Amino acid sequence: MxxxxxxxxxxxxxxxxxxxxxxxxxxxxxxxxxxxxxxxxxxxxxxxxxxxxxxxxxxxxxxVPDRLPPDPAGPGHLVKARYTPLQATVLGADEQDSPHHGLLREADSLYGAPVIVADLHSALPPILAGLLAERPGTRVVYVMPDGGALPAWFSMSIAQLRAAGALAATVTVGQAFGGDLEAVTVHTGLLAARLVLDAEVIVVAQGPGNLGTGTKWGFSGVSAGEAINAAAVLDGRPVGCLRVSEGDARERHLGVSHHSLTAYGRVALARAQIAVPELGGPFGQRVAAAAASLGDRHELVPVGVEGLRDALASAEKDWGVRLSTMGRRLDEDLAYFLTAAAAGRHTAALLA
Structure with missing residues (x-):
């Protein structure tokens, strides 16, 4: 080194x-x-x-072969990244030795808390930008499942959002680890976010490094549909954030990505509110037309995007977080970031 x-x-x-x-x-x-x-x-x-x-x-x-770390000494019986050379033992909020076990043992409701669900990790900062521009001080907790990076520590965005006060805490679920709290499933992660960490709004999106194969079903973002189901069964208010792009060279991701259409249109069996940005022009019409295919299953909510470009730029500057998706910055794929911010703006209105 x-x-x-x-x-x-x-x-x-x-x-x-x-x-x-x-x-x-x-x-x-x-x-x-x-x-x-x-x-x-x-x-x-x-x-x-x-x-x-x-x-x-x-x-x-x-x-570091010549200087090994000390043996783990903390409590906990959840093993994550199981049966890999770097498996980690952590204390789960939902396990018997946890101080929160009594609270979570029979917990079964989010009591109407909004749960914003997105495909990509890069949606987290713009969602927060749109939400907090409308409702400053909202306490937001991020639930990170294991579709992307397993260690939450990999994400510089989480660290920057926490330092800026835009994000209250992170719960890592499934095989993911390194959050402020650990949980076994998305369900107990949502409950821990709401009941232990007092979240007013919960955001669920995979960590960095999503996986896709160019096939209809072979992408890690199918978990977005599963998160909609989990939020609904626990009496939350699921809000679907569309993955929209005007800058992606791949046809399957132009307009509304097939990831969103499959996850929300086929995987999500529970009803959600889908925030549809009013982007204007031919591209905005393309997005609205694609989103309309979800209308039989979900409630489509048109959301204006006026002022959100400025809110995104201010968030990037004030929070020190880099807005980037698939290597594209804010003005290289503005539609992507406006769409995520629109989901945050709509969610702020739910709390009014």
Whole structure:
């Protein structure tokens, strides 16, 4: 290891030297592997480098062989990333040793709390921008399932949103870990967000690094439809955030992405409110027409986007968070960010 480039809660970004390959970026999670120091030899997984991945384009530190971390000493019986070399034991909010077990043991309702569901992790900041521009101070908790990155520590956005006060807390569910609270399922994650962390609004979206195969069903975002079902069965108010793009080169994602149409139109069996942005012009008509196919199953709610471009730019500046989706910045795919912000704006109106 050569030096530390930067760090944020739960993660340290390093410069490492790999044989004759020169300096490369690497990422370590100190809670799992200890904290590497300059001069250390580190064992790396270089899969992401070899594949040229964008979101996860790091060599991942597997171990610091000459200086192992201390053995875990904390309470907890939930094993996440199970039966992998870096499996982690955590204390689940819903397990018997948790101080919250009594509260969650028979819990069965979100008491009408809105639950915004989105496909991509990049929707989290613009959702918050739209929501908090309309209703400052709203207490928002993010529930992160395991469709993308497993460690919540991978997300710089979470750390920046927390530091800025835009996000109150994170609950990691399923095989995901590293949140302020851990839970076994999306259902207990939602209940923990509402009952333990006092969320007024809950956002559910997979972590960074979603997976897609270009097939109708082979993408990790199908979990958005499952999250709609979970929110509804627990007496929440599910709000579907559409994945919309005007800048994606792939036809299946132009306008309303097939991810949203499949997740909300086929996977979600419960009724939700779907925020449909009023984008205007031919592209806005294209989005409205595609969203109309969801009208038999869900309530379509038109949402104006006036002023949301400024709210997004202000959020990026004030919170220090980088608005980016699939490598495209705010004005390179404005429709994507306006659509997510519109879901936040609509949700603020539900709390009025």
């Amino acid at each position: 050569q030096d530390v480039r930067r760090e944020w809660p739960g993660a340290v970004e390093l410069t490492v030297l790999i044989d004759d390959d020169g300096p490369r970026r690497a990422l370590a999670y100190p809670a799992l592997v200890g904290r590497p120091e300059p001069g250390d030899t580190v064992l790396l997984n270089t899969t992401a480098l070899a594949m040229g991945l964008g979101t996860g384009g790091y060599a991942m530190v597997v171990a």
